Amino acid sequence: MSAETIVIKLGSSVLPDDAAALRGVQEIYREVRAGRRVVCVVSAFGDTTDTLCARARDLAPRANEALYAEFLATGEAAAVLAFALALDGGGIPVETLDVHGLALATTGATLDATPVSVDVEALNRALEKAPVVVVPGFVGKDANGRSTLLGRGGSDLSAIFIAHALEAACRLVKDVDGWFEDDPARTGPAPRRYATLHWDDAIASPAPIVQAKAVEWARRLDRPFEVAALESSGPTTVSAADSAFAPTPSSPRPVRVALLGCGTVGAEVARRLVRETDHELVSVLVRDVDRSRPGVPRAVITDDPAVALAHGADIVIELLGDVELAGPLVRAALELGADVVTANKTLLAHDGTELEALAASRGVRLMGSAAVGGAVPMLETVARIASTTRVARLRGVVNGTCNFVLDAIAAGADLDAAVREAQRLGFAEADPSADLEGRDSADKLRLLARAAFSVDVTDASPPPVLGASSESRAPRRRLVVDAWRDESGDVRSATRIEALGSSDPLATVRSEHNALEITDTSGRRHVVRGRGAGPRPTSVAVLADLADAVRARWAALSPPAEVLA
Structure with a gap:
């Protein structure tokens, strides 16, 4: 398996309910837009397992015991589908494997089983x-096909075992930001967090947050893993490396954010x-300050x-869509000295080069991932390949x-x-x-x-999508954007309506879905696809840019780790 794969485990404390699942989506999207493939291991949401036990x-x-294990496994089965729905709603293509499809085979006691293989x-x-x-x-199957459980906290073991089988990285996401020398919830001086x-030391820790059996397995397999909170920039890495404390944080204040625009996407953000x-x-x-905006404090609206x-915002999010108003505000x-996150494609297309130069001169960032493709990481993928x-x-x-109009015609x-x-839709x-x-x-x-x-292209827009002629009624007609290097090395571009063949990777794109095919000079083709429009997918991309900006700000303030004697 490629090193570009990561196994991420999201436990019940991280996914207490459906609302929290939206933050989990951001954690997964962070990896997707970095070009990694993700196997997400989930536990039952919240107190579902305790409720099922009772x-x-x-x-x-x-x-x-076999019936008991089968009954408790329904919590994980529901969590898989619920989290997959949250990812789909956020515009991220997703597949699921249930306990049968995953085929995590186990041996040993039914309620404290040990994994031996996975498909x-x-x-x-x-x-x-x-x-x-x-x-x-948490769940597996024994040699007779009966359900087994990996013991309390067994999802940690599931993730580590799957990561080893795939030769992938592994991150266990917890409700605390890493592994601490003592329980961070106790009274008294704040305990230090480990960087490594x-x-x-993990097995002997007085504040274990990972299943002991899982740590033993990781050591036996020599499979390092990370422990971190959602969207963390500084995980604890558990491995054969010497233990070292992370630098003591300076208790940074919350990042101050100004939001310009509160339409459907802005309200979601x-x-x-x-x-x-x-x-x-x-x-x-x-x-319109008098318009009702549920969930948005009236005191901050202007x-x-x-x-x-x-108000001294550290980061400004621009979602106005109007270039005449947005342009001066983004410049201001x-x-x-604020970082700016925007989804304004027109502003970036026409003034982006100038604005990026201004941002660089002020030592801040201009980010616009949501401007193209919504939650489909098109700009990130193109930039990564071009690098x-x-x-x-x-x-x-x-x-x-x-897409929708052409299909309807x-x-x-x-x-x-x-x-x-x-x-209407x-x-x-x-x-x-x-x-x-x-x-x-x-x-x-x-x-x-x-x-x-690294060039600006100009392109004559095609005529409107008109009428219902015989040509218009042809299937698989799409408005296709195209840019390429010609034989002399010059960049050409076109935006046109094309009738696509059934084997074309763009032919199956429907409604709000988008797709991009990138071909490099070796002839290799890279395709990204997903929901490219709508409040949820666009907000996923905006919030991902925001999280990157926050991590970059705090990373600049972090001193080196303290290696233990």
């Missing part, structure tokens, strides 16, 4: 279909920021741009409105009816002209080409 005892005080081929097949595969922790922890204690939402710029930027935020090899061509479908609808239905803006005339796609192509070829 219910089983009420039903059968001396229950058959690596099944995991590989699933990872070929999607960048994320969600599987159950030797196997022996605002509600997340309000729920999380590591951010302080200091202002929200809106056009319609005055100057007031919105007057950068001048004030290691030469991109020869990129072509993609990057506008969900046109092919099915017999006229243009007006197709657009109205797209608007939230796939089209009130004014869809930028989508239908190709201007939206052309702006996205300019950003992609800049990331791939």
Whole structure:
């Protein structure tokens, strides 16, 4: 298995409920946009296992162990599907394997079993279909096909064992940020956190947070693993390396965030920021202060741009969409020394080079992952490939409105009816002209080409998607963006409606889904796909940029680790 695979375990304390699952989605997306494939091992949500245990005892005080194990395993089965739904809602392609598909074979006691094998081929097949595969922790099957449990905290062992089988990295996500020398919840002086922890010290720790059997297995297999909180920038690595304490944090204040724009995407972002204690939402710029915005504190809402930027924000998130208003505000935020996160494709396409230079001159960051592809990491993937090899061509479908309208026309609808239905479903803006005339796609192509070829391309937009001619009713017609190097090395580009063959990787893209095919000079093709529009996928990308900006800020303040004598 490639080193680009990581196994991430999310336990019940990290996933207490469906709302917390949204933060778990961000943890997984962080790896996906870095180009890694993820096997996500989940435990039953919250206190589900305890509830099932109590219910089983009420039903059968001396229950058959196989039935008891099968009953408790339903908690993990439900968690796999619930978390997969959360990933899908966030626009991230996902596959699942249940306990039978994973085929984690065990030996030993039914309720404290030991894993002996797992179906690596099944995991590989699933990872070929999607960048994320969600599987159950804690449970397995014995030689007779009966359910077994790996003991309390057994999802840790599931993750470490699967990581070893895949030769992958492993991270155990907990509700505390790493492994501490003592319980961080106890009264008294704050315990120190380990940056690295030797196997022996982990096993002898007075504050164990990983199943002891799992640590023993990791030592036996020489399989290092990380322990961290969600979206952590400083995990504890448990391995054969000497133990060392992490630098004592300086108790940084929450990052101050100003939000410019509170439409469907902005409201989604605002509600997340309000729920999380590591951010302080200091202002929200809106056009109508009297409009109801559930979950957004009234005290931070303003319609005055100057007031919105007057609270010393560390990071400004721009989701206005309007270039005339957004441009000056983004420039002002950068001048004030704030990092800026934006989803404004038009602003970045036309003024991005100038704004990036301004950000660099102020020592801050301008980030715009959500501007192209929503939660499909198109810009990140193109930039990563371009940093290691030469991109020869990129072509993609990057506008969900046109997907929907073209499919509706092919099915017999006229243009007006197709657009109205797209608007009703939230796939089209009130004014869809930028989508239908190709201007939206052309702006996205300019950003992609800049990331791939380090040049700005210009492109004549195609005519509107008109009428219901026989040509218009052809199946698999898509608005395709295309940029390539010609024989002389010059970069050419086009945005056009194409009738695609059934084998074309772009032919199956539907509705709000987007896809991008990148071909490098060796002829290798890389394809990324997923939901490219909608409040949840766009907010996932915006929040990922925000998390990167926060980690970069605090990383600059971290002193070196203290090696133990």
